[in-house]
Amino acid sequence: MEIAIKELTKTFKGRIAVDHLSLTIGQGEFFALLGENGAGKTTTIKLLSCLMKPTSGDAIMLGDSIVENPQAVKKKLNISPQETAVARNLTVKENLEFIAKIYGSDKREAEQKAMGLMDKFGLMDRAKSKGRTLSGGLERRLSIAMAMISEPEIIFLDEPTVGLDVRARLDLWQILLDLKGQITIILTTHYLEEVEALADRIGIMHKGRLHALGTLEELKEQTGQAKLQDIFLQLTAEAEIQ
Numbered sequence: 182m183e184i185a186i187k188e189l190t191k192t193f194k195g196r197i198a199v200d201h202l203s204l205t206i207g208q209g210e211f212f213a214l215l216g217e218n219g220a221g222k223t224t225t226i227k228l229l230s231c232l233m234k235p236t237s238g239d240a241i242m243l244g245d246s247i248v249e250n251p252q253a254v255k256k257k258l259n260i261s262p263q264e265t266a267v268a269r270n271l272t273v274k275e276n277l278e279f280i281a282k283i284y285g286s287d288k289r290e291a292e293q294k295a296m297g298l299m300d301k302f303g304l305m306d307r308a309k310s311k312g313r314t315l316s317g318g319l320e321r322r323l324s325i326a327m328a329m330i331s332e333p334e335i336i337f338l339d340e341p342t343v344g345l346d347v348r349a350r351l352d353l354w355q356i357l358l359d360l361k362g363q364i365t366i367i368l369t370t371h372y373l374e375e376v377e378a379l380a381d382r383i384g385i386m387h388k389g390r391l392h393a394l395g396t397l398e399e400l401k402e403q404t405g406q407a408k409l410q411d412i413f414l415q416l417t418a419e420a421e422i423q
């Protein structure tokens with residue numbers, strides 16, 4: 182089972198944000214969506230996670246359509262958005278327990294889940310820290326842990342390392358590498374080193390369209406460039422003149 186995106190399109194008052202996007206993402210794949218500001222990455226994530234309805238087209242997410250059956254799709258995925266959903270006045274543990282209860286856990290199970298995720302995400306020693314006292318890196322880690330509470334099969338990470346310092350970014354990469362293969366991960370980012378470190382495959386969007394798709398090696402071959410930064414600049418410049 183996989184994600185099959187078919188001619189997915191979203192317009193806002195006649196302006197096209199996602200333009201007939203077709204793409205297949207395999208189960209367990211770590212897929213990176215790249216593109217300049219306004220390319221349509223966040224809109225694509227919102228469509229695929231059923232936060233927004235497409236103007237036309239569809240996506241089949243592990244067997245269910247985002248148009249026909251968004252409720253079934255929502256059960257399979259979760260999202261760590263650009264603006265994290267961490268409650269500032271709850272502790273790390275309470276944030277996790279709160280989300281677990283929303284998803285139907287009783288007190289005991291919520292605590293178990295919180296402990297398991299704090300362990301996995303290196304948050305145990307900050308269990309009692311309030312959300313508002315966390316560094317950017319820890320807040321982001323907690324946000325992703327909160328998205329994992331529902332045990333999703335697909336997780337969307339929208340620019341997860343924005344504003345993080347080098348060490349916090351590397352720590353988060355390690356956590357994402359540990360998750361790799363266990364769950365389908367769709368990441369948007371502007372950091373090309375992040376893509377090189379993490380992604381199995383890369384899609385480059387430009388003005389709502391998918392302009393290039395492949396592994397890093399395939400994109401290197403396609404463009405004759407050695408560095409992802411040069412590949413990206415070449416492909417987006419090509420897209421501009423097409």
Ligand SMILES: Nc1ncnc2c1ncn2[C@@H]1O[C@H](COP(=O)(O)OP(=O)(O)OP(=O)(O)O)[C@@H](O)[C@H]1O
Nearest residue numbers: 193197198199216217218219220221222223224225
């Ligand atoms: N709710 C909205 N109403 C109107 N236009 C929107 C809305 N959301 C996005 N857009 C427009 O759709 C286009 C794609 O935006 P989107 O946020 O998906 O891009 P992005 O690739 O995620 O950009 P960034 O890298 O800056 O986050 C932009 O032109 C944006 O202005």
